[in-house]
Amino acid sequence: MNPGGMRRYNAVRLTLIPTREAAEDGANQGRGTATSATATGPAKRPDSTMTRLEFSRAVLQKGMGFVPAELNCLAKPPGPVETFEVSFKNPQLLEKFRKIFNSSRSSPPYNKFKAYPLSDTESKVVTVNFHNECIQEYDIETWLNRYATIKSEGRKVLDEDQVWTGGLKWLVQLKPDPTGVGGVRHLSSTITLGNNRGSVHYYGMPKLCRNCGNLGHLAAACTACKI
Numbered sequence: 001m002n003p004g005g006m007r008r009y010n011a012v013r014l015t016l017i018p019t020r021e022a023a024e025d026g027a028n029q030g031r032g033t034a035t036s037a038t039a040t041g042p043a044k045r046p047d048s049t050m051t052r053l054e055f056s057r058a059v060l061q062k063g064m065g066f067v068p069a070e071l072n073c074l075a076k077p078p079g080p081v082e083t084f085e086v087s088f089k090n091p092q093l094l095e096k097f098r099k100i101f102n103s104s105r106s107s108p109p110y111n112k113f114k115a116y117p118l119s120d121t122e123s124k125v126v127t128v129n130f131h132n133e134c135i136q137e138y139d140i141e142t143w144l145n146r147y148a149t150i151k152s153e154g155r156k157v158l159d160e161d162q163v164w165t166g167g168l169k170w171l172v173q174l175k176p177d178p179t180g181v182g183g184v185r186h187l188s189s190t191i192t193l194g195n196n197r198g199s200v201h202y203y204g205m206p207k208l209c210r211n212c213g214n215l216g217h218l219a220a221a222c223t224a225c226k227i
């Protein structure tokens, strides 16, 4: 995704979906979504090509309401698939982009694009704690690699006196998921290996309600009926 290893901030890549169905779906308004408001977008253009400036004005500015001063950089790298790479001036602007993009994904012009996060926000130091020294590091790594990609050796979590707490941590790259919080697929907060249950923590982990199963709040703040 980012082979050079450069850190990128608040950045997203949009690629034009090359299939004919995607274009037809956009033209015919499938899936029953109300889209009259999006007629101002570039939907009437032949959807094969859009210049960088057209994309900036029609999609980012007119379509999504960004102003040029909020954009750090907009590039259209050459390649067989039409691609735009946008970086925003701050994380809040990228989050605004994600919210608009995800809520309008079935409407033109957004339904012609796929969005991939480019920022390094999907790399996390993930701590797994079983409170038990017997759990095999290898088994935890197998679990982590099922949902994400491990990018470092496991390291023991030590206390102030350098005594191992039973916790282990890894640098882990989460997988992109346009529907996930922050554009990535998040890990479960619990891990079960055999009869042992452990906890999983990392910075930016979304709150998952144990009562209703929804993201964004914890059970203590849940407004759904208690089971």
Ligand SMILES: [Zn+2]
Pocket: 209, 210, 211, 212, 213, 214, 217, 218, 219, 221, 222, 223, 224
């Ligand atoms: Zn809830």
